Amino acid sequence: MFLAQLTNELWKLFGKKRTYIGFGAFVLAQSAMLILFKYTNWQKHFEAMLANNGYVATEYISALTVALIMVWPQVLLLMPLYVALVGGDLVAKEAEDGTLRMILSRPISRARLLTVKWLGGIIFAAVLVLALGVIALLTARVLFPWGGMFVFGKLQTSSAFSLFEPGQGLALYAFSHLFMVMNAITMLSVAFMFSCFNMKPAAATILALSYLFMNMVMQHIPFFESYQNWFITYHFESWFLVFENPTPWPQIFQSEITLVAISATAFMIGAMGFQVRDIKS
Amino acid sequence: MIALREVHKKFGARVAVHELTLSVPRGEIFGLLGHNGAGKSTAIGMMLGQVWPTRGEVKVCGHDVTSQRARALQKVGAIFEAPAFYDYLSGRRNLEILSHYSAPTSPERIRQVVDWVGLTGREQSKVRTYSHGMRARLAIAQALLPQPELLILDEPGSGLDPEGIAEMRQTIARLHRELGLTILLSSHLLGEVEQLCTRIAVLNQGRKVFEGQVADIKAARGRVALRTPDFAGATALLRERGIISGSIDGKYIALNEGRTTAEVAKALVTADIPVQGIWHEEQTLEDFYLTLVKAGNTANHD
Numbered sequence: 001m002f003l004a005q006l007t008n009e010l011w012k013l014f015g016k017k018r019t020y021i022g023f024g025a026f027v028l029a030q031s032a033m034l035i036l037f038k039y040t041n042w043q044k045h046f047e048a049m050l051a052n053n054g055y056v057a058t059e060y061i062s063a064l065t066v067a068l069i070m071v072w073p074q075v076l077l078l079m080p081l082y083v084a085l086v087g088g089d090l091v092a093k094e095a096e097d098g099t100l101r102m103i104l105s106r107p108i109s110r111a112r113l114l115t116v117k118w119l120g121g122i123i124f125a126a127v128l129v130l131a132l133g134v135i136a137l138l139t140a141r142v143l144f145p146w147g148g149m150f151v152f153g154k155l156q157t158s159s160a161f162s163l164f165e166p167g168q169g170l171a172l173y174a175f176s177h178l179f180m181v182m183n184a185i186t187m188l189s190v191a192f193m194f195s196c197f198n199m200k201p202a203a204a205t206i207l208a209l210s211y212l213f214m215n216m217v218m219q220h221i222p223f224f225e226s227y228q229n230w231f232i233t234y235h236f237e238s239w240f241l242v243f244e245n246p247t248p249w250p251q252i253f254q255s256e257i258t259l260v261a262i263s264a265t266a267f268m269i270g271a272m273g274f275q276v277r278d279i280k281s
Numbered sequence: 282m283i284a285l286r287e288v289h290k291k292f293g294a295r296v297a298v299h300e301l302t303l304s305v306p307r308g309e310i311f312g313l314l315g316h317n318g319a320g321k322s323t324a325i326g327m328m329l330g331q332v333w334p335t336r337g338e339v340k341v342c343g344h345d346v347t348s349q350r351a352r353a354l355q356k357v358g359a360i361f362e363a364p365a366f367y368d369y370l371s372g373r374r375n376l377e378i379l380s381h382y383s384a385p386t387s388p389e390r391i392r393q394v395v396d397w398v399g400l401t402g403r404e405q406s407k408v409r410t411y412s413h414g415m416r417a418r419l420a421i422a423q424a425l426l427p428q429p430e431l432l433i434l435d436e437p438g439s440g441l442d443p444e445g446i447a448e449m450r451q452t453i454a455r456l457h458r459e460l461g462l463t464i465l466l467s468s469h470l471l472g473e474v475e476q477l478c479t480r481i482a483v484l485n486q487g488r489k490v491f492e493g494q495v496a497d498i499k500a501a502r503g504r505v506a507l508r509t510p511d512f513a514g515a516t517a518l519l520r521e522r523g524i525i526s527g528s529i530d531g532k533y534i535a536l537n538e539g540r541t542t543a544e545v546a547k548a549l550v551t552a553d554i555p556v557q558g559i560w561h562e563e564q565t566l567e568d569f570y571l572t573l574v575k576a577g578n579t580a581n582h583d
Contacts, residue, residue: 001385008378016369098365102423105329105359105433106382107351113382278292279331281322281361 002116005108009120013086019124022082026074026132030139033070038143050150055163062147063140064169070136075180075239079132080187080212083125087191088205090117091274096201104279114196114271121192125184133177149173151243162243172242179239179252182259186232187212189263189270196270198277235259282307282431282463283328288337290323290487297323299487301337305465307430310457312478312495313467314570320487321467325435328465329359342431355383358424362436364416368409372400372419375408376426383427390426398422398452414445421452431463432456438470446470453477475499475566485574498569504533505542508558515554522548533562 013019037043047057091114094100103113149169152161164172191208195201212232218224219231228234238255241248283305290298298320305311315321326332327339330350339346344353366375373391380386395404398418403411411419417437424432434453438446450473456462457477468474474481475495483491509515516528524544525534534545542559549556 001381004381004385008381011370011374011378012367015367015374098361098363099367101331101361102359102365102379103382104331105354105357105361106379106427107354107357108382109351276333278326278333280326 002112005112005116006119009116010123013120013124018089019086021085022078022128023131023135025078025082026135027139029074029078030070030136034066034139034143037066037069053161055150058145058147060148060150060163061144062149062166063137063144064147064149064164064166064173065151066140066144067133067136068149068151068173070140071132071180072240074132074136075183075236079129079180079184081209082128083121083184083188084191084205084208084212086124087121087188088195088203088208089201090121090192090195091270092195092199092201092204095198095279098281101279101281110275111271114267114274118189118192118267121188122185125188126181129177129181129184133173133180137173162245164243176239176242179242179256182256183236183239186236186259186263186266189266193266193270193273196274196277229258232259232262282342283311283465284338284340285324285327286338286340288324288327288339289335290320290327290332291335296487298327298334298484301484301487301489303482303489303492305463307463308461309480310453310464310466310478312474312481313465313484314471314474314481315467315484316469316574318486319484321484322435323487324484325359325433325465325467328433329357330354356427356430357433358427358429358431359433360420360424360435360437362439364420364423366408366416366419369407371405372408372411372415372422373404375419376404376423379423380426386426390428394422394425397425413441414448417441417445417449418452421456425456425460429462431465434464434466434468436468437466438468438473446473449473450477471565471567471570481566483570483573490573495566498566499563504529504562504564505536505545506532506558506560506562507534507545507556508532509549509554509556511554515549518552518554519545519548524548 050057149164194204194207215231215233219233235255235258238252285303288301330346341353346353398421438449519525524540527535
């Protein structure tokens with residue numbers, strides 16, 4: 001019965017067009033980035049940087065490197081936006097449309113209904129992130145050759161860059177997406193929590209994004225440097241730590257456990273708010 | 282089937298339902314009447330466990346809705362004003378989704394219900410392509426899926442055209458006749474309630490102001506219509522002779538206790554006042570309802 005309810009939740013979720021906005025946006029954004037990478041000076045600058053560090057540029061300007069560069073801004077901004085959009089819809093949209101009243105005239109408990117909806121949302125979040133990774137890699141492969149992976153940027157424990165053989169790079173690329181899924185689940189859970197209260201779906205989405213941006217801004221204010229652990233965005237960076245050498249597993253697990261706890265707390269708060277709420281037309 | 286005992290509901294400082302006690306026995310079509318904001322939907326919400334009562338006891342099918350909601354609603358179907366569906370999915374998919382919130386439902390049962398409401402052939406079409414009447418039929422289908430014993434209908438005729446209203450009325454009567462369902466019908470359409478319901482309750486500003494048999498209301502002493510070219514002269518004479526206590530709207534007279542229309546006719550003819558017609562007018566549910574609500578409002582203003 002639970003499985004049938006979850007399947008139906010997925011029918012509802014994947015049956016409506018707005019669920020696919022995120023997938024469409026990823027394809028558009030990645031196509032635009034690819035064209036910029038390929039046909040602007042970006043590639044020349046990148047080759048020069050690699051050459052200055054003693055590496056053969058042709059080995060590392062690859063589909064894997066470009067895919068990772070494309071994924072970065074999308075994980076930071078687009079992915080939270082689209083999971084918050086769906087998370088904010090999960091309960092509030094049904095309340096707004098009147099279907100929630102139809103459901104709650106049936107003997108299903110509110111806690112079970114929310115659990116089914118939340119799990120449906122989690123499946124969506126996982127599919128969205130995995131689609132992001134696969135689409136990025138496939139589209140990058142169209143214009144760039146297969147080769148080693150070059151990772152650079154400010155990492156949490158070092159600011160150096162890393163180089164990986166193609167096989168190892170692909171494995172790490174796939175592995176990092178598991179942690180990105182946790183980021184997406186956390187954002188979805190926050191939006192879901194707001195959605196459980198008496199508000200419009202857009203309001204739930206906006207509140208969730210406001211929470212994200214507030215964390216993002218505060219995390220980068222020097223005054224809060226010693227309070228990094230309190231910010232959700234700090235833990236959202238853990239997916240990138242898998243590219244560090246050696247991998248800081250304790251830090252990654254600490255962040256993942258924190259994100260699991262935030263998601264569970266958001267669900268519980270939402271469930272409590274929903275339980276005491278009067279559902280009216 | 283439904284028993285509300287001293288149920289009270291407040292939204293903030295506003296009292297939506299005031300100490301409501303109500304009983305709907307098995308097999309009855311019970312009408313719940315009241316103007317917008319009278320507390321009907323809140324009362325229905327409490328029966329379905331959608332609205333939590335501030336205090337009081339709500340029992341459906343013998344189970345307390347607050348503490349045993351799942352058991353109480355196991356054999357209950359509900360239809361709301363402007364039934365909402367997942368428009369982007371087919372009618373059949375909607376039925377599957379909604380039925381799984383009650384109990385596992387076989388494809389055969391869904392087929393039976395679709396057939397019963399007359400949607401066969403259109404069940405695979407997306408709900409967004411359905412007419413208002415078809416949506417109403419789909420709403421009935423979803424309510425029938427759990428093989429209910431009790432059907433709660435909250436303004437089911439709202440937004441339907443006269444043909445749709447008539448169809449809805451026939452369907453409700455058929456549900457009662459063929460499936461033996463107990464039905465709670467909340468409606469603004471007094472004519473429909475009068476034709477369908479055996480008993481009614483009237484809510485006004487959250488309070489129950491009447492509960493009783495529709496037949497009793499109709500049988501109650503109505504007003505007497507008097508048609509004469511000199512209505513003012515006639516009523517003055519009848520009042521002078523102690524036959525009537527007053528007149529209403531220049532058309533009706535109120536007979537004093539023990540007086541008859543024959544006496545009215547005799548008095549007027551004797552006084553050379555022509556009488557074109559005189560008859561008892563049966564009290565309609567609408568007259569009764571409006572009088573009741575008017576009296577309640579006047580009392581509250583006083």
